[in-house]
Amino acid sequence: MHSARDLLIALARRHSFGDVGALAPDVLGEGARAALVTSVCEFGQRLLTLDAEDFATEIDAQTVPAGLRRRARACHMPQTPREQPRGALDSLRPAYALLLEVIESRWRRRELSAMIAAVHICSEYLPLLAFEPALGHAGDPVRWPEGLRAPGSRFGTMPVRECDHTRAERSAAERTLRVAVEPPPGWRAYFDRQHSQVAGALATCAGRCRTPCEALAWVPDLDDLSARCRIALAFAETPLVRLRHAAPVGHGFGVPSPEEVLEAWERSRAALAKHDAAREVTEDDDFPLPGLPALFSAVAAAPVRPATLLADVAAHVVELLG
DSSP states (O other), X not given: OOOHHHHHHHHHHTTOHHHHHHHHHHHHOSSHHHHHHHHHHHHHHHHHTTOGGGSSOTTHHHHSOHHHHHHHHTTOOOSSTTOSSOGGGTOSHHHHHHHHHHHHHHHHTTOHHHHHHHHHHHHHHXXXXXXXXXXXXXXXXXXXXXXXXXXXXXXXXXXOTTOOOOHHHHHHHHHHTTGGGSOHHXXXXXXXXXXXXXXXXXXXXXXXXXXXXXXXXXXXXXXXXXXXXXXXXXXXXXXXXXXGGOOSSSSSSSOOOHHHHHHHHHHHHHHHTTSGGGGGGGSOOSSSSTTHHHHHHHHHTSOOOOOOHHHHHHHHHHHHHO
């Protein structure tokens, strides 16, 4: 017969951090250990829900091991233009590794709506993963190359009839070139509403602009970047990502079944494999969406594998419970 503590351990191993944190005081009593478990579970829940603004809070320093905090901070989105370290603006590879782990966890828990939401986030920022080798960072507005605004560049200028950017992308591109000198509220508002539009704008510049300008003249190997951006653009149009928008009324209605998710992914893989650099997406691995880590690796031009951050937080919670 299982004890209440055994059930908490089982929940922790399923990454049910919210449930464990809420139930810990009832099982362990209102003591220091329950408070510690609750705090670590709050940290794990922020990771599971991809709350990247709060991956590095002061309270975590008192309760969460330094190694876990350091790995989470690599996925953190800076909340001011000068915050150090730069986290996900230095590199998106740790964030995509965490996204893959979250997708895997949500699949195992059959939380398919949350899983597809994570896939959608992947699609929005994938162009910045492609640009990272050329930029030397992951789209940090503080460190945009001067070449983006070189003579002859249309990036961030409004309006321009020859530019293939949408109005929203042009507005976001103009904002990103000056947001580094805005106060923290403006910086946060930009990331809430416009940074993903900048990712799309850069993908358009590299991957499908019909009238290229001088905006990317600084890129040393534009053909390689263009190929990887076309993969990112294609991923955003796949049946898998479109499941996010398949609800009859807005988002949140009509959650897909596991069979529908896998069928959409198989059709997506077939379309993505038409790109030479993404052929490995058709190779089977042990990931719930086989080939997705290979796809992200192809776009990044570097290995991107699922993280073990959620698993290691769960192991720490189990240790505290034991």
